[in-house]
Amino acid sequence: MINHEAAFGLSEATIRLSYSFSLGPITWSIEPGDRWLVLGENGAGKSALLSALSGMGDCVSGDRAVPTQCAVVSSGFQNALIEEEIALEQGDLSGQVVDGTKAASILHQIAQDDARLEQLVDGLSLGGVLDKAFRSLSTGETRKLLLARALASTADTLILDEPFQGLDAESLAWMMDQFDSLLGGRTLILATNKPESLPCGVNQLMIMARGQVEETSAIGNEDGVEWLAHIKHLAAQPGAIPIWAERDRVSLSTLVELKDVTIAYGGQAVFENLNWAIRPNEHWQVTGPNGAGKTSLLQLITGDHPQCYVNDVRVFGFKRGSGESIWDVKRYIGVVSSSIQVAHRMSTSVERTLLSGFYDSIGLYQKATESERAHASIWLERLGLTHLKQAPFSKLSFGAQRLVLIARSMIKSPPLLLLDEPCLGLDSRNRVLVLAFIEQLIEQEETAIVYVSHDETDQIASIDRVLDMSQFLPGR
Numbered sequence: 001m002i003n004h005e006a007a008f009g010l011s012e013a014t015i016r017l018s019y020s021f022s023l024g025p026i027t028w029s030i031e032p033g034d035r036w037l038v039l040g041e042n043g044a045g046k047s048a049l050l051s052a053l054s055g056m057g058d059c060v061s062g063d064r065a066v067p068t069q070c071a072v073v074s075s076g077f078q079n080a081l082i083e084e085e086i087a088l089e090q091g092d093l094s095g096q097v098v099d100g101t102k103a104a105s106i107l108h109q110i111a112q113d114d115a116r117l118e119q120l121v122d123g124l125s126l127g128g129v130l131d132k133a134f135r136s137l138s139t140g141e142t143r144k145l146l147l148a149r150a151l152a153s154t155a156d157t158l159i160l161d162e163p164f165q166g167l168d169a170e171s172l173a174w175m176m177d178q179f180d181s182l183l184g185g186r187t188l189i190l191a192t193n194k195p196e197s198l199p200c201g202v203n204q205l206m207i208m209a210r211g212q213v214e215e216t217s218a219i220g221n222e223d224g225v226e227w228l229a230h231i232k233h234l235a236a237q238p239g240a241i242p243i244w245a246e247r248d249r250v251s252l253s254t255l256v257e258l259k260d261v262t263i264a265y266g267g268q269a270v271f272e273n274l275n276w277a278i279r280p281n282e283h284w285q286v287t288g289p290n291g292a293g294k295t296s297l298l299q300l301i302t303g304d305h306p307q308c309y310v311n312d313v314r315v316f317g318f319k320r321g322s323g324e325s326i327w328d329v330k331r332y333i334g335v336v337s338s339s340i341q342v343a344h345r346m347s348t349s350v351e352r353t354l355l356s357g358f359y360d361s362i363g364l365y366q367k368a369t370e371s372e373r374a375h376a377s378i379w380l381e382r383l384g385l386t387h388l389k390q391a392p393f394s395k396l397s398f399g400a401q402r403l404v405l406i407a408r409s410m411i412k413s414p415p416l417l418l419l420d421e422p423c424l425g426l427d428s429r430n431r432v433l434v435l436a437f438i439e440q441l442i443e444q445e446e447t448a449i450v451y452v453s454h455d456e457t458d459q460i461a462s463i464d465r466v467l468d469m470s471q472f473l474p475g476r
Contacts, residue, residue: 007029012026017048028216031187033186035183040193040207040208040209041435068156069156073163074160101133102131104130110149129141143164152182159189204216204219242413247414263293263307264307269474271292278450288454315329335418336402379407379411385403406438
């Protein structure tokens with residue numbers, strides 16, 4: 001049970017937030033003065049959890065203790081205020097034009113520290129909107145107003161859900177610089193899917209996925225500080241991914257094309273009648289249950305599956321079985337899989353592991369050129385692993401190994417990158433780290449990416465093309 005005198009939070013609590021949606025059971029205890037970072041992709045359940053913590057919904061089982069003084073910034077709270085304004089207008093029967101609540105009145109709905117409020121109004125350039133009706137404000141102005149309202153309040157707890165969405169660049173920069181001092185010693189719960197934009201120090205971490213809490217832990221320790229610094233380093237790098245000047249270029253309208261492909265063993269089909277094409281700069285997510293043939297599909301592309309020669313498979317202009325060598329095709333493809341990570345459990349350095357990507361080999365068996373070494377150094381800096389350049393690859397954390405292997409697959413800037421269960425076996429923190437890096441790769445426009453996962457809920461938000469292998473199971 002929660003000690004209500006020392007903390008607030010949830011204890012085996014199930015919260016019904018709507019007629020059709022409940023969250024929990026979840027246990028989460030927040031001590032006064034804690035600074036919590038709540039991470040998770042879009043749809044992970046962060047907003048629902050923070051709504052439950054702030055008192056929204058009905059606690060149908062377990063125990064919930066909400067903070068006694070709380071200021072909230074979230075899209076849900078923003079929408080609720082707007083709905084209140086609409087209700088006021090609709091409830092007015094006088095026939096008069098209703099201007100709605102002034103922005104200044106919204107600021108003062110809760111007790112404020114006048115000095116902090118003046119600082120925030122000035123820093124966020126809100127002076128010109130205070131006399132306007134709240135409903136007339138733009139999305140960015142509304143978010144800035146709610147941020148000022150929360151940070152200037154005398155509430156001892158702030159619950160902030162993606163609080164910086166919609167802020168212009170100047171306001172965001174000012175907020176990042178001033179946030180820590182404005183927060184002071186108050187309790188903070190801040191949810192985001194971009195931990196790299198964290199404006200202050202935190203001492204507690206929660207990671208959510210699929211509506212469940214995957215991890216809660218202190219991050220004031222050495223490992224936690226190093227992890228947070230690593231993910232911030234990844235995000236702080238320039239937008240463009242390093243491009244290998246000597247890369248193999250292709251000028252094809254279709255990189256990969258499969259026509260009526262069937263994979264079968266002993267007369268039993270794994271999948272059948274599959275038609276699929278990958279075009280330059282397209283990103284695909286391949287889903288399906290275990291045994292649906294996802295890995296076999298990738299092996300058809302790389303030429304590692306024997307049945308690629310008895311099917312109509314065309315890769316980078318080559319029809320499989322037309323006399324091409326396996327290396328004619330692999331030169332254009334980068335591959336990451338758990339089996340490749342297992343194969344790299346040899347005693348070689350991080351740098352040599354990275355350089356082996358130029359030669360599509362497990363291990364480095366020839367002398368790398370100066371330009372290749374220089375390009376590898378750029379990637380190591382990008383990954384935040386320069387200081388581990390000569391360290392044994394096998395001694396890296398599992399997540400750092402996966403980052404190096406992804407960079408290895410990208411080092412020659414291939415037109416196609418195949419990621420086969422790239423998060424398999426990773427704990428919550430390392431999964432966040434790897435997915436943040438993959439999102440950066442997706443943003444660039446040099447490489448088409450195929451992301452394979454057996455879990456249909458494990459989706460990359462920025463990939464909008466999905467190939468569901470369950471559609472091609474026998475009998476479908």
